[in-house]
Amino acid sequence: MSHSTFGRLLRVTTFGESHGPALGVVLDGVPPRLDLDLHALQAQLDRRRPGASRFTTARKETDTVQALSGLYEGQTTGAPLCLVLHNRDARSDDYAAIKDLFRPGHADYTFLKKYGIRDHRGGGRASGRETAARVAAGAVARQLLAPLGVAVLGHVVEIAGIAAPASRPEDAEQSPVRCGDPIVAQRMEEAIDLARQDGDSVGGVVEVIARGVPAGWGDPVFGKLDALLALALMSIGAVKGVEIGDGFALTRMRGSQANDPMVPPDGFGSNHAGGTLGGISTGQEIVARCAVKPTSSIRQPQQTVDRTGKPAAISVGGRHDPCIAPRLVPVAEAMVALTLCDAWLAQRAVGGS
Amino acid sequence: MSHSTFGRLLRVTTFGESHGPALGVVLDGVPPRLDLDLHALQAQLDRRRPGASRFTTARKETDTVQALSGLYEGQTTGAPLCLVLHNRDARSDDYAAIKDLFRPGHADYTFLKKYGIRDHRGGGRASGRETAARVAAGAVARQLLAPLGVAVLGHVVEIAGIAAPASRPEDAEQSPVRCGDPIVAQRMEEAIDLARQDGDSVGGVVEVIARGVPAGWGDPVFGKLDALLALALMSIGAVKGVEIGDGFALTRMRGSQANDPMVPPDGFGSNHAGGTLGGISTGQEIVARCAVKPTSSIRQPQQTVDRTGKPAAISVGGRHDPCIAPRLVPVAEAMVALTLCDAWLAQRAVGGS
Amino acid sequence: MSHSTFGRLLRVTTFGESHGPALGVVLDGVPPRLDLDLHALQAQLDRRRPGASRFTTARKETDTVQALSGLYEGQTTGAPLCLVLHNRDARSDDYAAIKDLFRPGHADYTFLKKYGIRDHRGGGRASGRETAARVAAGAVARQLLAPLGVAVLGHVVEIAGIAAPASRPEDAEQSPVRCGDPIVAQRMEEAIDLARQDGDSVGGVVEVIARGVPAGWGDPVFGKLDALLALALMSIGAVKGVEIGDGFALTRMRGSQANDPMVPPDGFGSNHAGGTLGGISTGQEIVARCAVKPTSSIRQPQQTVDRTGKPAAISVGGRHDPCIAPRLVPVAEAMVALTLCDAWLAQRAVGGS
């Protein structure tokens, strides 16, 4: 039960390993008659693609997407849409040295304990490359949401402890670290460079904002929009924390500060809650943030063990980003878009819109 | 689609409103031949029950649980277990004044936008009373996990910004605020008293630790244990943030610090990851923390609107905890226990244990 | 994993055993603002209730339904609706003699093999009494479908090989065997009486017709309306066969006969297909039939074994219907109504109606 499916009505199933023939995704439940813009979809993949800036791995993948099903004359038909990305620049030999070693911070040990077998090449199924399939799926979700006036935007708001509270998501794409505050972005770049020189890595915080979501999306109890967003974002490999709205900062406020007052006729005076109340959207911006741990693959030698339990030192070479947060932005956006699209369809089933 | 079911193999469906005849839960997929200890189950409910300390609402509910199905001579049979709690001290009149007002921080507005109707009495389905059903279900999960050596323990590690990094979960039950550091607990109590005197409320952080979880539980990709725990905890009404392991603090570490080194034969030198790698348990302690916002119901007057969109002032009287974190401990534990129990059954299906 | 939940958007979870404290059902996903008519719901339960005619068991159960949740001032709120029926006339002593014997045709042996434990009293979870919860749920589905112009009607079209091809479902309720052809119904009654005198039982065929279903309900591939109806009906204990439209008779036709020609503007010249093409409703009547095996509980002595594997003779006394087909009519209707209601909500999610 490897649970590679996300969503209830828009069901997204990803498949593929880092060094297998291909990665891909099947989207089942896509509403019919969407003119799917494959160029826009490709543009999203290009945002996540390796090699796009000096801060990302040098692995060369064009990540050209191919649609195997679900389209007729460019339109969705209601049938499952299968999107495939073929792997090309997989250098499995880079990984021969670590075939029998467990890389710290990676899923090597746990996959072996769970399945009794592991595909060590490039991390196999646990590779960050799996997220390309999510970005492809998320690009479909974006196109479904756009006619409703819903847009999903992400940016990096912190790297290595350097916060950018004034970052504007609209400006993030102009920065190699995807921070929408050019001054702070410069300092973030320096921190990353420093870590790289040390054979080390740094972490960061990615924020995703969804605009135009009407009130009424999300379900009570276990289907709260907050909970589904938490699942969505925490399912990204490097993410170890999720906040909605002011999140942990709310725990240090009083109720009189934290509660968002309502203003006539049905607006709000603030948005500490991040656009949900009781797990249902309020009509305000949805705000979610996720904690991205420092890249686990580092050149510095680390202490580990091999498959037989013997101690070993490991230095993870290969091609790795010293900070994964900037490339995680389109992935986090994709997961938010998929979550919202699913909530929209669920709300249609209830009889709303 | 209100999505009141949690879990894939151990499926938990809660029902009931704050002021309806009863609350309850159906557990489907409970393994057979468990001698269900209803006293132990009741003891868990008593931990969450209102009126247990001066920091909790004065509402009097015995919360006596009744099993309607699924037992034969005290043992589970594999059939669905239905547990019911009858409401007794529901004072719906307390809520008449707010029938047409939207309480800030509550789900009043969003339920109405979603469903076109709302049960305003005590918050209806969005009431914290719904979590009593979760605690009952979680108590069953605890009993299923105990023979495997798995125990789930929670404590309050921060209230109103007052942190208790040295709190021991074993000592938490002796404190009215469920903090396992008596000195810090005293300061937390004072902060709560102060807020109450101001007609205000405070928030906090609850940490849950699971011990004895073997390596191999949890699934890759969308079924990561981190993701399922995030869903589980974020589905609790007052929770607006979730961390696994060091969570957001990891974003300010370097990879060389954040990676947990492995030590022979298959242990770890630290646990920054909180007991999971790649979404699968490592065999270490599972550590999850959640951000609890300050109680939304406060006596202080707040600005809001009524159903017609006219501005109004509101002071939420009734019986409310000035800080919900202590009572949330057994709820968070229950959600973690249910998540782990489900992961255990899933791992059995895969062929592991 | 006992899988007591049916449906994707309207999720129905039943619980309860024949001789436990209560049976019940939780309906999650009920659209809001339905004025639930509890009298009409009770009337459906009365149709299934034992003791209603000389052909049914003499067990006295009033089957009075109680709503524990999900209603506010008589209207559904979108929250889960829990309906409970308390057991009253459970005579567990009747079953003491068979505690260690496996009744032929019953689930005694298989439950024990599956779970290692069984509740032998009245069949436990495998009892026909479980279907009362389905009828209650189906009654809610009927009320949701009624405003759409969809009605679900069942009748007995064959008993003991005596067919009633001219039976009209509208007239079925006037007959104790629920056959809408009074002449044939008389012969069916005689066949049942004869079997009863022999300490034996007979089977039959129940047909359910749904009128007013618009074109477009049901999904392709695994979600075909035919397939979901087959699941729904075959999940009823005594049912061992299901047909849609002309079913098995189609296998003896040629394509030129079996194909339903279309007539302008978008009607059909016949309905051999039973109202679906490619698993999606055509706008014609939905026609489903199920094969009901003869009641397994018979007074005649039968050969069996006990729990230790020793041979034994068994005569199943107690209170049993010599033919279960008539009482199965409201159960089959309920399952069809639930299936259709779920398909309607799914079609709303797709963007249709």
Add this chain to the structure above:
Amino acid sequence: MSHSTFGRLLRVTTFGESHGPALGVVLDGVPPRLDLDLHALQAQLDRRRPGASRFTTARKETDTVQALSGLYEGQTTGAPLCLVLHNRDARSDDYAAIKDLFRPGHADYTFLKKYGIRDHRGGGRASGRETAARVAAGAVARQLLAPLGVAVLGHVVEIAGIAAPASRPEDAEQSPVRCGDPIVAQRMEEAIDLARQDGDSVGGVVEVIARGVPAGWGDPVFGKLDALLALALMSIGAVKGVEIGDGFALTRMRGSQANDPMVPPDGFGSNHAGGTLGGISTGQEIVARCAVKPTSSIRQPQQTVDRTGKPAAISVGGRHDPCIAPRLVPVAEAMVALTLCDAWLAQRAVGGS
């Protein structure tokens, strides 16, 4: 919500249209460390492949399967297995004439009503070609079941009303109509030839037998093995009826005949029930039969309408089997194998085997 996923623990998602680039399937939840035999898998596809005998369509498809993911050195890893079949001999021009006509017996009209768009080329998603993906998935399930001693065998037991009660499934592959009684098979072939000469088609009955299934698989209530098999088989396009064991014939027996007596120590004296009691396997052979309607595509002119509602005559040329039952055998086997494999994993989760 097109519902292209089957199964709970072994989740099978098919994608692809008759005339699109490719068909395929993703299997999620495949237990790890299976040495997948791709030749055996291809052999199953070859059984379903068009052009294999004079009774099947002349469309030339090699149906060569390619594994895109989920394997490492030939073994399953627990990751999703994606299998793809590229379409080669798609002659979309054959279908230009019927672009605006609704073929009787086909899903043309209903897909358009449901989705507002249809891919008319070769039936699009409703094409029988989709079942190639099921056969590929079923071949994986067979390989998972084989080490448990479970084998799934199908045969044609009736065509055009010509029954073969003595057919042996072991001998079926030697017959072009897949009937394991050579004398009757000859008569079936003649009936098919006759229909073909008339530009018409005939139907039949396919029986699938599963041997070696231990007692205890399948769930009570809605997860009955009977019900899941009914769903599985009725989800095949041409199937309009399903029976378990003696099915509809049981309705004409008395209880004393229909009940299978038990013989020491825990066997049965007969198998009218088809290997299940209360929806759970008994340890006997599982027996399921399905009614296959005559092929809808016939050369004979039929009455229909076009998209504007105007009457039209239609003669469906192209390449079609005059009787689909023989080619449906491997498809029905695949669906039974998938159902059983899923029930096996579910039983492991319960704690059985």
